[in-house]
Amino acid sequence: MTRLTVDGAALGYADTLVCEDVSVQIPDGAFTVIVGPNACGKSTLLKSLTRLLPPTRGRVLLDGRSLHEMPTKQLAREVGLLPQGPVAPDGIRVVDLVTRGRYPHQRLFAPWSPEDETAVGEAMDATGIRHLSGRLVDELSGGQRQRVWMAVALAQQTPILLLDEPTTYLDVSHQIELLELCRSLNRRQGHTLVAVLHDLNQAARYADHIIAMKDGEVVATGSPGEVITESLVSSVFGVDARVIPDPESGSPLVVPRWPHAV
Amino acid sequence: MTDIDFGRRVLRVGPRSRPLILVDARSLVICTSIWIAIVVLAVYALCTGSAQITPWEALATLAGRGDDYTTMVVLEWRAPRILMAVLLGACLALSGAIFQNLTGNPLGSPDVIGFQTGSYTGALVVMLLLGGGSAATMVGALTGGVATAFLVFFLSSRRGAVRGVRLIIVGIAVSAMLASVNVWILLTATVEDAIMAGLWGAGNLSGVSWPTFATALFGSALFLVAAAALSRPMRIMQVGMPFATALGQNVRLVQVSAIVIGVGLTALATATVGPISFIALAAPQIARRIVRSDGLALGPTAAVGSMLLLLADVVAQRIHPDSPLPVGIVTVSIGGLYFLWLLLREGKKR
C-alpha cells in the first residue's frame, strides 16, 4: 500500500536537470531511507515529495491526486518535512518554535486551541525535550536543537514525515538517539517515514525499505537485505566492500576491504 | 497532563475551555507602559513650548471651553502634530518590522534599502522641476516611493521568489542611483530652493493640520490592519522558506503581501511628512530587546515607533526654541545612537 508516489518525474533546479525520469513508491507505515553518493539526487527526490520542487515532467501523487493541485495547508496536514539546516530566529524559545509546527491546523481567527496545546506537548514528549520547553533555542547543543526541529515537524501531526539528512551534523550518540526516535515513531505510532541518510550502515539497520540512487536515477529499491549487496555498494558507491550480517541487528553491515597487511 | 512551560508568563485569553489566543504577559505590560509614557509625553508637548499652557487649560480647550488663542495653539497647531507623530511612528516602525522579517536581516529596513530615496525623487521632481504645491508633492512622493519599490522588487525577484539578500543589495543599488538623481536635481536649483527642498527631504512635522492627519489616518488604517493580519504568516516565514512551504504557507503570496503592506506604510509616511529615517530600523529592534520575544512583537514595535517619533519631534521643537529642527535630523541622531549601541553590543559578544 502506498499513498505517496512519484511517477516518471523530471526534477531539477534552475538550469540543471538532476533526475531525468524517476519513479518511486513510498510504502505506507514503513521507514524508507534514500541512500546514494553525494549529488546523486537524494535530497532532490525527497524535496519533490513536497511542494518545494515541482517536477518539470511527470507527476508526484498523494492518494492519487497530484501534490501540486492540493491546497498547501491540506498537504501540510498529510506530509511533513524537516529540511536540511533549518534556521531558527534569534531569541526564540523552544516551545514557541514547536508551536510554529501547528500552522497547518490553525485557522485565521483561532490562533490557539487546546488541540494545539496537546499536540505541542505530545511532540515535545516524544522527542524528550519537554524539560527544555522554556529555554532559548540558541543555547541548546546541536543534538538538542535537532530534536527541537523534530518536535516542530511532529507537532504538525502528519501521517507521513520526510527528513532531509537529519543526522548529518550530529554526534554519533545523537545520531543514534534520533534514529531510535524515528524508529519508535514508525513502530509505535505508525508514521510513514522517509529519510535521506548518509551512513549506509545506519540506513541498513533502521530502514524497512531502501531506495538507492546514483546520478539522478533510482538503481535499486527493496528491503535492506535485498538492496545492500557487495555488487551494489561497489557500483553505486564505488567502494570495494564485504557485506556481512550485523552481529547486533542482523541487518547488512558494509565493511570496506582493507588493502593493507593486517 | 502538566501545563507547558513557556519560559515566561503567558496569559490565555478567551473562555476557559477554549482559550483563543496566548498573550505574552511581558509584552502586554511593556506595551501598556509605553502607551502611558506616550500619553504623558503628549500632554507635555501639548502644554509646553512657545506658549505655556497648564494641563487644566488644555483639557478645557479640548472640551471646547478655551479662549481663541489657546484653542488655536492646542487644537490647530499642537494636537494634530502630536497625533500625526504617534500615527506615523507606528506606521514606520511596523514597516520596518515587516521588511526586517522579509529580508531576514535586522538591518534590512526600508530606509536603508532605499524606498524613501525614491519618494524623495518623486517629491523633488514635483517641487523643483514641475513647481507643484504641497498636495502635488505628496502625490509625487507617493508615486516615487511605490515606483521604486516595484522596481526593486522586480529587479530582485527571480522565478517569482524574492531572496532577502538580493532584495537588500538591489535596494542599495537603486537607492544610490536615485540619490544621485536627487543630488543632480538639487544642484540645478537655486540655493534657496535647495534649502527648502532639503528641509522637506529631512522629514518635517511642522504645519501638520487636521485635514492632513485625517488623510493619513484613513490611508494608513487599512495597512495597519493588514499588518496585524500579517503577523502570523511572518512568524512562520522566520523558520526559512523551505520549512514555511512545508508547513503549508504560500510563501510567494506572503512575500508579495508583505512588500505591498510594508511599502504602503513607508510611502504613506514619506509622502505626508518627508522621509524620516531610522524609526523603521531602530524601533523593531528596540522593541524586541525590551520584550525579549521571538523576533516579532508587532504591538510593542508600533508603540516604540510612536514613542520615538513623538520624542524626536518634541526634541526637534524644544531644543532650539528659536529655530526648530526638522524632525528627520533628530531621528538621524537616533540612528547614530542605535549604531553606537549596536557597536558596543556586537563588540562585547566577541
Place this chain on the structure above:
Amino acid sequence: MHAQNAAVGSAPDTLVSGADPRPSATRPHHRRRWLGLLVLAVLCALALAASMLVGSRFVAPADVLHFLVHPDPDDAVSQTIWFSRVPRTVLVLVAGAALGVAGALMQAVTRNPMTDPGILGVNAGASLAVVVGLAFFGVTDISQYMWWSFAGAMITSVLVFVIGNTGTARGNPVRMTLSGVALGAVLSGFTSAVLLSNSEMLQRLRGWSAGTTASQPLDATLAIVPVIAAGLAIALLSSRSLDVLSLGEASAVAMGAHPQRIRLVALVAIALLAGGATAAAGPIGFLGLLAPHLARMIVGPHQGWIMAYSVLIAPAVMGFADVLGRVITAGEVPVGIVTAFIGAPVLIYMVRRYRVSEV
C-alpha cells in the same frame, strides 16, 4: 545553525575567487596578464587624453601639446588647459587610482565582492569630517582638511568593520554591507544637517558634495598626491598578506599570518586613499566596486594584480564618466552622479548572477 554559518562563510570566498582558480605560475597566464595591463594602460591614457580634449569647448590635440610645453597666460585656450583640463585630468588619475585600489582593499579585507568605500559609508564619513572641519573649525586649505577627511574615513572604516564583522554578524557579508549603508546614511544625514543650517557652506560645497573633478585647482590636487602615494604603497605591499587572508581566518593563522594586523594595515591604507580622494573630489561611489570586479574577472584572485589593474581601470572609468558628464547636457553632470548610474546597474547584475547564499 553552524552549518548555516559555514555556508555563509564560504560563499564570499567563492565569490571573491571569481571563475579562475588555476595556479599562477604558468607561462601563458603571466603573459596574458602583462598584455592586459598594457591594453588597460592604453585605455587609461585614452581616457585621460579625452579628459584633456573634451569639455564645454573642444581643444585640438595639437593645441594641448603646444600649450602643455609652452604655457601662455594670455591665451584663452592655454588658460582653459592649465586651469581646467590639467587639474581635472590629474584629479581623475589620482583620485581614480586611489578609489580603485581602496575598493580592492575593502573587498579583500571584508571578503565581500559587493563593497566599496561609497557603499560602506567610508566616503560619507570622510565628507562629514571635511564639512565639520570647514564649518566649525575654520579649516580652509585642502592640505589641512585632507587630514580631517582621512580621520573621518578611518573612524568610519573601523566602525563598519567592528559592527559588521564581530559578534553575531561575524563573517556575514550582507550584514557588513548593510551596516555600512546604514552608517553612511546616518553620516550623510549629519552632513545634510550641517549644510542646511549654513547656506554659505551649502553654496560652496554643493558641487563638491556631489563628487566632481571641477572644484580644485591644480596645487590642491597635487597636495593629496603624497597621501595617495603612501596609501598605494601600503596597499601594494599588503597584497601578498591579503591573498593569504582570503583563504579564511583559520588557514591564514595556520600559515603564520596575523589577520587582525593585516586588516588594520589595510584599513589605514583604505582611509588614506578614500580620505585623500574624497577631500579633493568629494564622495564618489562605485569606482571602488567596478574596478576590482573587472580586474578580478580578468586576472583572478590575486591581490597584487587586482590592484595593479584597478590603478588603471578606475581612472579610465572615471575619466570616461567625467567626459560623459561634461558633454551629456548643457550644464555639467558631476562625475559622482555618472559613476552611480554606471555602477548601480553593475551591482544589480552582480547580485542577480551570483548565487548568494540565503542568510
